[in-house]
């Protein structure tokens with residue numbers, strides 16, 4: 001896209017809201033990366049394509065819970081959006097198998113839940 | 120799929136974690152009532168509430184129960200089956216985080232401008248340029264009451280207004296992302312997590328003052344932040360949100376990044392300006408203030424990262440809305456980086472006026488060890504300690520200053536009884552002495568002298584009159600130093616003297632360090648009743664100060680001991696006494 005006009009900006013703002021697709025976000029700021037977020041991100045990307053899952057893997061900044069890095073937020077339809085902490089490849093596997101595929105929350109790694117997200 | 124989710128967590132630190140046990144009981148009870156196929160019970164790692172026994176949260180109902188006893192399980196399950204709430208157990212958390220500055224951090228992809236725009240990004244710049252114009256824009260900032268988040272707390276609108284009023288062929292805006300306080304990393308997180316919000320804030324500042332050139336001054340130690348700002352700037356150029364004729368208007372702005380070499384004093388605004396000019400980064404006397412005569416002698420607005428990240432919110436929601444948040448004199452929110460002996464270290468954003476206790480206990484969960492908090496340090500090397508008994512103080516610029524500390528840029532360190540109140544100021548003062556540019560004598564010489572007194576005291580060689588000397592030198596430094604570094608460097612010493620003088624006296628009179636931190640004043644000895652004669656300490660002492668054998672037991676020769684603490688670390692039976 002080229003240079004925006006004020007009207008373009010309004011349209012981009014309106015159009016993009018509301019498409020609630022399933023996604024996984026990995027916190028990829030310095031603190032997350034130091035704790036291994038890079039590896040977790042790549043693992044998700046590989047596994048999702050291997051297993052042919054319909055879920056988008058995205059990166060985001062640090063939400064502030066540095067004590068629990070790497071942090072991964074998961075939002076799939078029908079479940080509240082949940083932030084898992086101290087995520088390793090093992091935990092990431094559980095997230096895919098249990099949370100994404102079986103639509104159940106994973107025990108022992110939840111550090112935050114967005115109470116206002118769909119439930 | 121389940122209709123409801125029940126989260127469980129034992130938040131009692133004083134006992135063995137009962138989360139699993141409770142989880143099983145709850146599951147059993149749900150099974151008996153045949154609810155287990157509709158309700159998922161989940162053990163969570165953190166439920167956001169601390170020291171309230173067993174806590175459960177029910178979704179989507181948003182009901183929270185705390186201090187739940189085993190005997191309550193039955194009625195909780197009954198209430199669940201009848202869609203009711205057990206009112207006596209309901210817990211309403213008091214302290215809440217407030218996400219203005221961190222609104223997008225952890226939510227959007229910082230490397231994707233479209234995500235920023237779809238969350239309302241650059242609409243404030245559009246509003247400023249196409250609707251408000253300079254005067255109304257500055258009026259909004261004035262109405263918001265926002266003050267600088269870089270430490271000094273100067274009203275942002277005044278800076279902007281000064282710069283606007285000066286007629287000049289060229290004006291500048293600078294984002295101060297030097298963030299040199301040890302322990303502080305709020306600005307780094309904002310730059311890494313939401314760089315466009317800061318760019319948008321800087322662009323609005325430029326429009327308000329009539330500047331056509333902007334700089335990001337970022338420490339070179341922040342490579343990821345630099346990379347993300349670079350990307351964000353180039354995306355903004357592609358969209359015509361920077362560059363010539365922004366959004367089709369006549370407003371044009373170019374932004375460049377400058378890397379700071381990491382000297383703490385380069386974060387001071389006049390030193391920072393010299394550094395951008397390619398000169399040595401040393402402070403200059405003010406006035407003239409940069410807003411009148413700054414970079415290359417031109418009017419220059421210099422704002423902190425967090426200040427700028429607030430600007431788009433103020434413009435979009437209005438100054439009045441913003442001014443409802445906070446206290447009489449301090450509006451909006453503040454982000455703190457909470458570290459030290461705290462359970463949940465990380466970034467916390469609260470509305471001004473929340474208490475220190477809200478932050479360190481309710482939000483961060485108190486100490487990791489469950490031990491009581493002794494004090495909280497705010498403001499880094501320019502700030503001071505606030506003792507536990509004053510933790511209910513509402514956080515704002517004036518209150519913290521009254522207590523002998525400062526808001527500072529947002530570092531907050533939780534201190535417990537293993538931290539020494541002579542050692543902490545010694546660390547900060549050492550930092551300032553190291554970082555002093557040496558341009559003025561009060562800071563260069565005074566800091567050095569004060570540090571020597573602290574060293575003496577921590578080695579048990581202090582004299583009672585040293586405390587008076589410390590206070591006298593501190594006063595001279597406050598009055599006569601050229602820049603904020605020297606003017607505030609004594610705050611950590613003065614505030615510990617104010618609240619913890621008895622701890623200084625212990626060092627001076629009784630040659631004792633109550634926290635066991637000052638190594639010269641610590642003695643290690645073996646408690647023979649507890650010693651199992653395993654010999655670990657004997658094998659690990661690097662200077663062979665421990666003698667004896669497995670039959671006779673061991674003892675430490677004080678004249679040989681170098682107080683390294685190895686024996687204390689390795690003993691599995693807590694048989695080494697540290698005093």
Ligand SMILES: Cc1cc2nc3c(=O)[nH]c(=O)nc-3n(C[C@H](O)[C@H](O)[C@H](O)COP(=O)(O)O)c2cc1C
Pocket residue numbers: 266267268269270271272273275295296297298299300383384385386387388389421422423424426427528602603604
């Ligand atoms: C020694 C010293 C270091 C400073 N370091 C910083 C810094 O790292 N970041 C910052 O924003 N302000 C720093 N300041 C404050 C700046 O001089 C200036 O007040 C601030 O950038 C203005 O922005 P604000 O009004 O948005 O707070 C420092 C001041 C002193 C005296």
Ligand code: SF4
Pocket residue numbers: 384401402554555556557558559560562563600601602603604605606
């Ligand atoms: S107060 Fe210290 S850092 Fe500031 S100008 Fe003087 S010597 Fe340099």
Ligand code: FES
Pocket residue numbers: 649650651652653654655656657673690691692694
């Ligand atoms: S060395 Fe004494 S008990 Fe281990």
